[in-house]
Amino acid sequence: MSAERVAQLEYSEFQAAMLDEEKRRRKAAKIVAVLGHFLGREEDVLAGLTVADIGCSAGFIADELAAAGASRTFGVDIDVPGLRKAAQRFGERVEFVCADGTALPFPDGSIDVLVFNHIYEHVVDPDAIMAEMRRVLSADGVLYLGLGNRLGVMEPHYKLPFLSYLPPAAADRYVRLFGRADSYYERYRTRRGLRRMVRGLRVWDYTFPVLATPAAFAGDELFGGVAGRVTGGVLSRLPRPVLRVLLPVVPTYLWVATRGERRPAGRSLPQPPESVRPL
Numbered sequence: 001m002s003a004e005r006v007a008q009l010e011y012s013e014f015q016a017a018m019l020d021e022e023k024r025r026r027k028a029a030k031i032v033a034v035l036g037h038f039l040g041r042e043e044d045v046l047a048g049l050t051v052a053d054i055g056c057s058a059g060f061i062a063d064e065l066a067a068a069g070a071s072r073t074f075g076v077d078i079d080v081p082g083l084r085k086a087a088q089r090f091g092e093r094v095e096f097v098c099a100d101g102t103a104l105p106f107p108d109g110s111i112d113v114l115v116f117n118h119i120y121e122h123v124v125d126p127d128a129i130m131a132e133m134r135r136v137l138s139a140d141g142v143l144y145l146g147l148g149n150r151l152g153v154m155e156p157h158y159k160l161p162f163l164s165y166l167p168p169a170a171a172d173r174y175v176r177l178f179g180r181a182d183s184y185y186e187r188y189r190t191r192r193g194l195r196r197m198v199r200g201l202r203v204w205d206y207t208f209p210v211l212a213t214p215a216a217f218a219g220d221e222l223f224g225g226v227a228g229r230v231t232g233g234v235l236s237r238l239p240r241p242v243l244r245v246l247l248p249v250v251p252t253y254l255w256v257a258t259r260g261e262r263r264p265a266g267r268s269l270p271q272p273p274e275s276v277r278p279l
Contacts, residue, residue, distance in 0.1 A: 005124050007078055007100070008185065018057040018082060028064030029218035030254075031115060031144055034206050035068075037217070038142060038256045038273075040265025044069035049112035052076060054101050054133065055119035059086025059094060065115065066093045074111075076104065101129035106136040117146035118252075120197070121186040130197055137259055143201070145255040150188035152251030157186060164188045191248055196279045201257040203276035204264055208243050210254055212236040212271040236270035243271070 018024070036045035047069035053062040056075030059082070066073040075096045077083055087096045099105050102125060114133050120126040137143055148156060148164075155163035158180040163171055171184035189197065210217040212235040235243070255276060256264075264273045 005185070005187075007124055008122050018079075019085075021060055024058075024060035025064055026218065027117065027146075028061040030210065031061065031117060031146070032064060032068045033217040034210065034254060034256060035113065035142060035144055037206075037209075037266030037269075038204065038264045046070040046113060050074075050110065051113040051115070052104075052106070052111050052136075053115045053117075054104070054129070055116065055122070056086065056096070057082035059083075059090045059096065061115065061117065062086065062094045062096075063090040065113075066090070070113070074106075076101065102132055104132045104136050108135055109138045109141075111136045112138050112141045114141070114143045116143065118148060121148055121188050127197060134200055134259065139259055140262065141259065142262070143257040145198070145203075145253070145257060147194050147253045147255060148188050149249070149251055149253060150190045150193070151249045152188075153249065154251065155186075156251070158184070191250075191253065192279065194253065195276060198255070198257055198276070199278045201259060201278060202261060203255050203257045203278060204273040205276045206254040206256060206273050207247075207250055207252070208235060208240075208271040209269050209273050213269055216269070240271070240274070 032045050036042060039045065041047075045068045046065060048071050050072045051065045051070040052074040053065060054076050056062045056077050057079050059075050062073055062075035073094045075083070075086055075094050076099050078098060078100055080098060083096045083098055086094070097105055101123060114137055116129075116133065120129070123129055133143055150164045152164065154161055158175055160174060160178060160180065163174055163184065164186070166174060168184065175181045175184045212232055214232050256273070
């Protein structure tokens with residue numbers, strides 16, 4: 001599969017969502033909140049830490065990571081137009097680097113916090129990028145992962161149900177039939193496939209903590225308004241065995257990974273983070 005695909009260069013030029021500043025900053029707020037809980041920090045969450053956003057595009061998330069107190073912040077991408085826009089706006093406090101995720105320009109163990117948010121389905125070789133992120137992550141470092149699930153019913157890019165379930169040729173025909181694209185590029189994995197992807201790391205699942213207590217994680221973008229409050233209330237009270245039954249079809253997983261035995265240090269939650277066993 002990888003040999004047949006080429007990198008998505010200039011992604012921000014054809015994916016308008018990458019330039020939606022308000023939405024990207026909301027996503028960043030959720031990422032910072034999750035990292036803050038894991039690190040046990042409520043203010044200046046990233047103070048004193050070296051941080052890198054892998055797949056930063058136009059730089060909004062990287063800018064928010066810098067604003068969270070990072071001592072040094074990098075934004076890495078192959079999206080040259082996106083990087084140009086990012087550097088023009090945020091270059092004074094974020095260092096933007098044009099580099100492929102399979103060859104990160106950082107020494108071994110030099111990055112304290114890595115963010116890899118909804119990127120893996122767009123890249124040619126996500127396993128190679130994961131290996132590189134393990135290489136550059138410090139011994140006590142933290143990797144935030146936002147991971148789409150192949151078995152999520154509604155495909156998030158093209159808004160077509162069950163699109164990601166289909167084999168590539170059928171998916172191509174599906175998006176053409178509805179006039180969404182000439183072909184379907186993204187390649188998602190199931191939860192089991194994602195567990196294989198994170199082998200060699202200790203992983204904590206923040207999916208249900210965020211869904212059950214969205215206000216604590218700036219997660220209102222997931223389920224807004226009354227629907228969000230009702231959903232959070234229900235999820236916060238459901239027994240964990242019931243929630244585990246839903247895991248295979250949850251559309252997005254929010255995981256925090258480490259190289260060592262570090263554990264979440266934040267306050268107790270109605271649905272606490274659970275360990276994920278890599279395969």
